[in-house]
Amino acid sequence: MNVELNVETPKTYRGVDALRVLSVRHWTDYTFSFTCERPASFRFRSGEFAMIGLPNGDKPLLRAYSIASPNWHEELEFYSIKVADGPLTSRLQNLAVGDHILIRPKPVGTLVHDALIAGKRLVLFSTGTGIAPFASIIRDPETYEKFETVVLTHTCREVAELDYGKHLFAEIQQDELLSEMVDGRLQLISTTTRENSEHMGRMTDWLRDGRFEAATGAALGAADDRVMICGSMAMLQDHKAICEARGMDEGSNSAPGAFVIEKAFVD
Structure with a gap:
């Protein structure tokens, strides 16, 4: 089945990239995962995290999320909890294929x-x-x-x-x-x-x-x-x-x- 992707240009911020969501899977009432595009220039060590999030007026709302996909994979995967009143997760859990997430292209972390x-x-x-x-x-x-x-x-x-x-x-x-x-x-x-x-x-x-x-x-x-x-x-x-x-x-x-x-x- 072909899926219509939302190609509307997302709000842009300096130093932050917008990536299209490719898949979403809800594992339980409390957890979900999603994949998104990976820019060719995005490099990371397996185990690192990135700041990801959504538009929020003049300043993006970003939180640290570990990258669940291995560093050789063509897509980026993230695994998240759902928090009803969480500033970010309350919105992030409603992602759909074709939506966009924001990412700061400088992964870091100690689990390497x-x-x-x-x-x-x-x-x-x-x-x-x-x-x-x-x-x-x-x-x-x-x-x-x-x-x-x-x-x-x-x-x-x-x-x-x-x-x-x-x-x-x-x-x-x-x-x-x-x-x-x-x-x-x-x-x-x-x-x-x-x-x-x-x-x-x-x-x-x-x-x-x-x-x-x-x-x-x-x-x-x-x-x-x-x-x-x-x-x-x-x-x-x-x-x-x-x-x-x-x-x-x-x-x-x-x-x-x-x-x-x-x-x-x-x-």
Whole structure:
């Protein structure tokens, strides 16, 4: 079926590009994802975020969103929560194919390979839409060049909220090129904290009581593991404390370390 795209020229702002929306998918009543055009000049490292948003009078309304698509992809993908009274998400959730979003073409972020020292296993801890930057990282060939194995954990309140991560994992397994690149070295652990599911509990509890070690084959440790963390502020601090207690130091783009966290949030 052919879809009529809205080609009306959007409001322009200095230093901000307007990109046409190519697809929109609502995963739950609380989450959705969308793809948009990617300018040929737009370059980013997998795991980085960009400032995106919508027109808002004389000044655009922009928020930090992790880029969920890998850096080799022709389109840009974003995964977002829906907030009824959020200044941006209350409007962004109504996007339709053919609409335009605004983007500042200078991606940044700490959830990148450059911020980590060499290791054998990459562990990605995420909650909610914090899985977005890892959707990029687990589809990046550099990830599997640098690490022998990759563990992605995704914790949400309800089962349906895990669908984005499970769909992504299944897509990788079914894609001829991606599955060959990953070659069985990627593990997904999905847990819930409110609704009953096969795996329950916060990952901090799994780390403390041995369930993480049992599921992955090795306890989290400073010698071989490198960690990226993305979620709420409380989640970041809890995981950071566990990493530091196990002898890991926090890294950055200028001083790589054993773990990194992302502090950019949407409204």
